[in-house]
Amino acid sequence: MSTVTEPVVGTATMNMVEAIRDALTLEMARDERVVVLGEDVGVLGGVFRATDGLQQRFGERRVIDTPLAEGVIIGASVGLAISGLIPVPELQFLGFGHQAFHQIGQQVARFRFRSQGRHPMPITIRSPFGGGVRTPELHSDAFEALYTNTPGLKVVAPADAYDAKGMLLAAIRDPDPVLFLEPLRGYRLVSGEVPTGDYTVALGRSKVVREGEHVTVIAYSAAVQLCTKAADVLAAEHGISTHVVDVRSLVPLDVEGIVAAVEHTGRVVIVHEAPLTSGFGAELAATIQREAFYSLEAPIERVTAPDTPYPLGGTEDFYVPQVDDIVRGVLNALER
Amino acid sequence: MFAQFIPDGAPVTPIQHLSPDGVLAAGVTPSMSDDQLLAGLRLMMLTRVFDTKAMSLQRQGRFGTFSQVTGQEASIVGSASALDPLIDWVVPQYRELPALLRQGLPLSRFMLYFMGNLAGSRIPDGVNILPIQISLAAQIPQAVGLAWGLQMQQTGGVVVVYFGDGASSEGDFHEACNLAGVVKAPVVFMLSNNGWAISTPRHKQSAASSLASRAIGYGFPGVVVDGNDLLAVHAVTAEAVARARSGHGPTLIESVTYRMGPHNTADDPTRYVDAAALESWKPLDPIVRVQRHLASRRLWDDDRRQTVEAELSAEVDAALVIARAEPAPTASQLFDHVYADPPSTLQRQRAARIGATS
Numbered sequence A: 001m002s003t004v005t006e007p008v009v010g011t012a013t014m015n016m017v018e019a020i021r022d023a024l025t026l027e028m029a030r031d032e033r034v035v036v037l038g039e040d041v042g043v044l045g046g047v048f049r050a051t052d053g054l055q056q057r058f059g060e061r062r063v064i065d066t067p068l069a070e071g072v073i074i075g076a077s078v079g080l081a082i083s084g085l086i087p088v089p090e091l092q093f094l095g096f097g098h099q100a101f102h103q104i105g106q107q108v109a110r111f112r113f114r115s116q117g118r119h120p121m122p123i124t125i126r127s128p129f130g131g132g133v134r135t136p137e138l139h140s141d142a143f144e145a146l147y148t149n150t151p152g153l154k155v156v157a158p159a160d161a162y163d164a165k166g167m168l169l170a171a172i173r174d175p176d177p178v179l180f181l182e183p184l185r186g187y188r189l190v191s192g193e194v195p196t197g198d199y200t201v202a203l204g205r206s207k208v209v210r211e212g213e214h215v216t217v218i219a220y221s222a223a224v225q226l227c228t229k230a231a232d233v234l235a236a237e238h239g240i241s242t243h244v245v246d247v248r249s250l251v252p253l254d255v256e257g258i259v260a261a262v263e264h265t266g267r268v269v270i271v272h273e274a275p276l277t278s279g280f281g282a283e284l285a286a287t288i289q290r291e292a293f294y295s296l297e298a299p300i301e302r303v304t305a306p307d308t309p310y311p312l313g314g315t316e317d318f319y320v321p322q323v324d325d326i327v328r329g330v331l332n333a334l335e336r
Numbered sequence B: 001m002f003a004q005f006i007p008d009g010a011p012v013t014p015i016q017h018l019s020p021d022g023v024l025a026a027g028v029t030p031s032m033s034d035d036q037l038l039a040g041l042r043l044m045m046l047t048r049v050f051d052t053k054a055m056s057l058q059r060q061g062r063f064g065t066f067s068q069v070t071g072q073e074a075s076i077v078g079s080a081s082a083l084d085p086l087i088d089w090v091v092p093q094y095r096e097l098p099a100l101l102r103q104g105l106p107l108s109r110f111m112l113y114f115m116g117n118l119a120g121s122r123i124p125d126g127v128n129i130l131p132i133q134i135s136l137a138a139q140i141p142q143a144v145g146l147a148w149g150l151q152m153q154q155t156g157g158v159v160v161v162y163f164g165d166g167a168s169s170e171g172d173f174h175e176a177c178n179l180a181g182v183v184k185a186p187v188v189f190m191l192s193n194n195g196w197a198i199s200t201p202r203h204k205q206s207a208a209s210s211l212a213s214r215a216i217g218y219g220f221p222g223v224v225v226d227g228n229d230l231l232a233v234h235a236v237t238a239e240a241v242a243r244a245r246s247g248h249g250p251t252l253i254e255s256v257t258y259r260m261g262p263h264n265t266a267d268d269p270t271r272y273v274d275a276a277a278l279e280s281w282k283p284l285d286p287i288v289r290v291q292r293h294l295a296s297r298r299l300w301d302d303d304r305r306q307t308v309e310a311e312l313s314a315e316v317d318a319a320l321v322i323a324r325a326e327p328a329p330t331a332s333q334l335f336d337h338v339y340a341d342p343p344s345t346l347q348r349q350r351a352a353r354i355g356a357t358s
């Protein structure tokens, strides 16, 4: 046997669930104050296995199967944080964030302010969201804008495995509360090379995932993959070169990065799964028209779900934006 | 000890009328007639047949995620059979198919919902049930309001609301019980304690030794019943319904049963279910119990079972044919029934979508 040396930090191929689990494992090992709590997160390892193996490794005291009540999961996290721990609660689906919203909106987000700095809230609420996978009714809504309109809370929504791990580590270490949104659709579908060691991806930075010249498409979470697919179609069938930006962090927002990407082409299409009215796209569009007005060559196009409730599975594909919808949105933006 | 209300931790013996062998307990007069018993058995068997067929349809991708009733049939059928569908209401969670059928929902409607077709969300007028509730416990305050409203309008109607042991941890349950006690709403809280909320065992939901004991704190009675005993569940519910109907307010019934299958079609219970516990429930099957009882009275035998099973299988297949004949979902359905008077912005979105998908 050779002698043990420094662990070699390499990379491994991980899907998003694995990357999230890797981040949780790493941070729980590094910081004893981190506790994971939620419905079915312990013995089962989460309904999507994001916390698989954590309870075996860190024990029932740090990986806690709670009673079924989102309000108390989040409300108790406030108290756990005040006691000196770093809670990472899971909402099994963001659709059931409503059951905890009185604690999130009214308490978690503004406890630092309400206590004038005495009680920061280093809580990271993890939750899968979004549709496209035929989940039962009321599970799939993209409710991010409810939370971005909640001052005091950070809201991030990574689209790939590398960002999922790096941003989750950054979120848990952040002194402020972060809603960490995980794309249901991307959990297993999206994978990539991820460093096996410790690294963080700073919150508040967008990234360009595809360089292009004619039009800038802006998205986050599961919609990013759709946009790169649309970019392929646009290149192959229409000779259009698409610049694709992943917002990654909604609050804080990378205004400079987004403005630079807009100025690069002068034409903008914003894509999200949430309904149009008061969706996060409205915030992006308002920011862009204010900060990059003179570089705009066409009105900003939005490709979103309609202003209707999330339907049952059979109608889902009419509701959630598809690649074709994005292609059409881009063609509209270029026609003007 | 300073306290006056001290949990004694003693397990409460659930009320039982039929032993697992189908023997009627001494001194018990059945609350169901033979015809009612046979009808109840048939409904339980229909549910089992449906569960099996729906599971295989789901595996073929022709049916969405759904939760089987298997093992809990007596709990649902016994309670629903105590209602008058003309004036009483059922407010379900999602694991109560036979209660919905008894109230008059066509099986094909139920199927359509789980096939992802919005037509399945429309319960025919006159059928006194609320839609399946996916958001746990959200139905419980609604049921209290419904019961309260029926009471204010003196309809004589009673509401039975179903929910699981998991759902009973939600604030909505406790807030609803509290209000129901205060206004003496004619509601029966039917808590199906099937041992699990997905992977979370009953003992992690509540430190109370009995879930029914929580009723005391809200000022109304609670009762624990053997949920695999059709007769006992019926008798207990009938009494709670009579209480509610005569103005004496709510009752909390804890029906102790066991989920014999996965939580739903997406679940893998081998990761957490205790195999020995599952085995110990197998001899307690609620359908077999009624069949044994009826057989001992020469009202049932193997031939009858086979005939009924064949009829039920045909009934489920026929419902499937009806469900499949429903037009395929369309984009325009997204926009129907969102508002009575859709805003112009929504009308424009509709026009754009329909153009895009036609």
Ligand SMILES: Cc1ncc(C[n+]2csc(CCOP(=O)(O)OP(=O)(O)O)c2C)c(N)n1
Residues within 6 Å of the ligand: A039, A068, A092, A096, A099, B067, B095, B134, B135, B136, B137, B163, B164, B165, B166, B167, B168, B192, B194, B196, B197, B198, B259, B263
């Ligand atoms: C408010 C809410 N939180 C979480 C979920 C996800 N979920 C669906 S079923 C379930 C367990 C329900 O257990 P229980 O109420 O005991 O009913 P059972 O399924 O065992 O009949 C959970 C956590 C949900 N549907 N609604």
